[in-house]
Amino acid sequence: MNYPKPLLLICLLLTSLNAGAQDGVLLSLAKDIAQAEMEIQLLEDENEVENLQRIFGFYIDKHQWTQAADLFTDDATLEIGGSGVYVGKARILEYFKRMGAEGPQEGILNDHMQLQPVVHVSPDGTAKGRWHHFSQQAELRVSHFWGTGIYENEYLREDGVWKISKLHLYSTMRTPVDDGWHVTALPRSQPIEEFPPDRPASVDYENYPSVYVVPFHYEHPVTSPFVPNIAVEVLSVPTAETLAVQLEELDHRLSRLEDANDIERLQTIYGYYLARNQWDELTGIFASDGTIEIAMRGVYRGAASIRRNLNLYGVQDELPGELHNHMQYQPVIHVADDGLSANLRSRAFSMMGSFGNQGRFMGGTYENIFVKRNGQWMMFKDQQINTYFAGTDDGWINLTRSSPPGITQSNPPDEPPTMEFEMYPKAFLPPYHYANPVTEEPK
Amino acid sequence: MYTPKIFAGLMSLLLLISACSEEVSSTVSSAGEMDADGSDLVLLQERLNDLQERAQRLRDTKEIKRLQRAYGYYLDEAMWDDLTELFTDNATVEYARDGLYRGKERIREYLYRLGDNRSGLATGQLNEHFQLMPVITLSDDGMSAQGRWRALILTGQYQESALWGEGPYENEYVKQDGVWKISKLRWYQTILVPYNGAWGLNEDVNQGIYVSPDFPPDEPQTDNFGSWPETFLPPFHFDNPVGRYMPSESTTEGEG
Incomplete structure (x- = not known):
């Protein structure tokens, strides 16, 4: 010029x-x-x-x-x-x-x-x-x-x-x-x-x-x-390049926080849909090639199979006189550094049953995997490992049945169960996706 | 240190100058430093603004969760004045089938009546209301939000009664x-049933009615929500974040 x-x-x-x-x-x-x-x-x-x-x-x-x-x-x-x-x-x-x-x-x-x-x-x-x-x-x-x-x-x-x-x-x-x-x-x-x-x-x-x-x-x-007291001090003038690198790094860290927030929200929504047999809504939060594996019922792979799996728990949207709460709590979330996948361990405490019969409590653990595709988090693997089913009045003291629900021949899975386990009174430790955060001791 | 106005002034000066920078860069950068031109700085500022806004939205989400959880801890202890101070002046509350109460002072009186006009629990009273399963949705401007929650309830009076309860909230929040x-x-009482026999063998103990017969609401119940063993799906404030499964069509992913 x-x-x-x-x-x-x-x-x-x-x-x-x-x-x-x-x-x-x-x-x-x-x-x-x-x-x-x-x-x-x-x-x-x-x-x-x-x-x-x-x-x-x-x-x-x-x-x-x-x-x-x-x-x-x-x-x-x-x-x-x-x-x-x-x-x-x-x-x-x-x-x-x-x-x-x-x-x-x-x-x-x-x-x-x-x-x-x-x-x-x-x-x-x-x-x-x-x-x-x-x-x-x-x-x-x-x-x-x-x-x-x-x-x-x-x-x-x-x-x-x-x-x-x-x-x-x-x-x-x-x-x-x-x-x-x-x-x-x-x-x-x-x-x-x-x-x-x-x-x-x-x-x-x-x-x-x-x-x-x-x-x-x-x-x-x-x-x-x-109001946390945040006082920062910057003494020397940085270069624009330095600041650009800092912003890039912060963007990365903030994105992982947003991911964790989205994943916890999605797992919670899963619980709300499950509570009211909203099977099409629930199937919709899975990736099209995702899997669901509840108890030892086997692996149902892909949206059509996941939807079919949900029929095992009742008729869609029909719950007169029936309680099917699966309270979701205690999520431990780890998002991969690339922000494209994440693991979640969490729990459910369920209140279930039909009016006229003794209700049941259920306790269980989830080890789930989420993926982000086109900027949207979705459930990729849902695995639920039951701890117990117990009558509301009977409790746990005399529980003897320890085998979790298995394969239903009339509506079978695509693949056999990936994990064998027994419920209380047997002992079982669902594997962790994470190591001890302090000692890094294995899972 | 810089007020926004001064900052804006500086930025426009820099923008003005940046037109010159190409011409003079060889002359001026003889000092050897890698000066950014004004447009670089504007870009940095824009990226920072974006980060600040996103961090603020996460902070807001966390604060709303703390607020609702604090509500739960106050409710457990029948701390009605502390509870009331969590609401806006013209807030509304609607519990179960008791109808709608509007304004902070009506809310305070409603809450006190829930607790037999006493602040704090009576001896032998249990009032646990765990606040679980938050789904918080912040408005685009970050000044209001909606939240779905679920309460798991253990209440009762020693040597008299013990109850299991459960029900979801659909609440709204504003930043003032x-x-x-x-x-x-808005709290929907799915069940409130005696400990013995629980929801399998008992109907709801109060059909969702608490104090409204003696303390009429400002507006009647706003929906047709009933009481156990009737069931009701409280409307969701949010859409399926991924998308409902359409059995007859091929599913699409990630259009959100």
């Missing part, structure tokens, strides 16, 4: 101004990008803390005491009910081990649902979380209980890895299944005499039927909203 | 002065 000389002079003048202005703009952009990075970091932290607590829950269910204890910091504390405070990872492991032999045990049900997280992460690498706890515990021919409680836990990020630094489970209600909470309300636990705690219980309270409000770690979300 | 509040709460 040829400018007349006066214009070139003006340009030169402006460009020298530009150098200063540009520095200012670059510095301003760098600060805003640093701020965005901190905000994205907090979103990642929140997901990781939620994953951590849910992973903890899966380990406890199956008596994986060593895996569970490895999720704690070295000087963490553990306090459950009125048992007192145990300090340090080694003591926590010993506490767990006193609850039974390591690994899933025949005749033992130990489901501890991790629900309703309210997690607040601070930029300094600490976090607090309130959770609801709902348990189904049984020992075959000995006892079975319902229990509720509240966790107020703390977490710490060490070398980029989130760990539990304080676990405090306040028990709320515990009752034998045969009685119910209107008849029997068991007191909170007491310190173990032969294994006394390092410190007495930090708080004195009584279980239901007494009233006790577990203190909240957070203020009222509307009248005193939580 | 940067804070999310509940603007509409």
Whole structure:
């Protein structure tokens, strides 16, 4: 381009101004990008803390005491009910081990649902979380209980890895299944005499039927909203290239967060459609070459087969006098770095049955795979592994049938089951798609 | 440090200058630094704006989840004043078949009546309402949202009654002065049945009616939702995110 000389002079003048202005703009952009990075970091932290607590829950269910204890910091504390405070990872492991032999045990049900997280992460690498706890515990021919409680836990990020630094489970209600909470309300636990705690219980309270409000770690979300203090400092002027690289990296991290959000949402929608026999809607969330494998019914591959599989659970959209709730909870989601596939482990707690007959509870685990095609997440593999079916009034104490539903000859699968398992009272550990997030110990 | 106005000024100056930059670049970059021209900076700013907006939408989704879960914890403890403060001034609530109540003070009175005009639980009262299965859908402008949830309920009174309950919510939320509040709460009671015999052997204990006979609603029940063993599918606020299966046609993928 040829400018007349006066214009070139003006340009030169402006460009020298530009150098200063540009520095200012670059510095301003760098600060805003640093701020965005901190905000994205907090979103990642929140997901990781939620994953951590849910992973903890899966380990406890199956008596994986060593895996569970490895999720704690070295000087963490553990306090459950009125048992007192145990300090340090080694003591926590010993506490767990006193609850039974390591690994899933025949005749033992130990489901501890991790629900309703309210997690607040601070930029300094600490976090607090309130959770609801709902348990189904049984020992075959000995006892079975319902229990509720509240966790107020703390977490710490060490070398980029989130760990539990304080676990405090306040028990709320515990009752034998045969009685119910209107008849029997068991007191909170007491310190173990032969294994006394390092410190007495930090708080004195009584279980239901007494009233006790577990203190909240957070203020009222509307009248005193939580605002993390994000202060960033950028001292030197970066180049535009540096900023472009930073933005690229942030875009990548944010996209994985969006993916996890979409996947949790999709798994939840799966539960809503399942609850009301909406078979065409449910089939629609699968990839056209996806699979469904429920219990040991075998693998149904492709949309037409998936739709056909769903006929095994009832007539589409027709549920007069029938309950078919499959509550979806405790998702642990890992999205592949390329953002094209993801694994999810989660749980269902089901309330099922027809009016006029005893209803049933069902507990089960999902290990599912999702894929993203043309920018849209869809279910690629749905595998559901039942833990139990139990009558609402019978509970688990005398359950003997341990074989899950198998192949239906009149509506057979495309392929045989990929996994053999038995339900409670037999012991089975559904394989994890992930390693221990702290030790990287295998699945 | 830069206010938006100053920033905009700087950006337009840079844009103006960028027209010159090709001509003078050889002269000026004699200092050897890799100066970006103005259009590069505008591009960076646009990409940052996009990231900020997307991060904000995720944050909003998480805050709405925390809000509804906080609601659940307050409800468990019959903390009616704290519950009321989660709503907008002109919010509506409609529980089961009790009809619709409009405005914060009506909501407060409704909630207190649910709890026998007492704040906090009575001795021997259990009121667990687990808040599960969020499906949050944010509006395009990020200022309002809809959410479907499911409550799993264990309630009762020691030595008197124990009940299993369950039902979905279809709620609405708005962001006011940067804070999310509940603007509409609609809860559908699928079941509320005695512990013994549960939903297999019992009809709903209250047919979805709580306090409306003594405290009439501002508007009658807004739909024809009944009570167990009648069943009802509460409408979804969202479309199938992938697409409903069409048995007779070939399915398409990823058009969303």
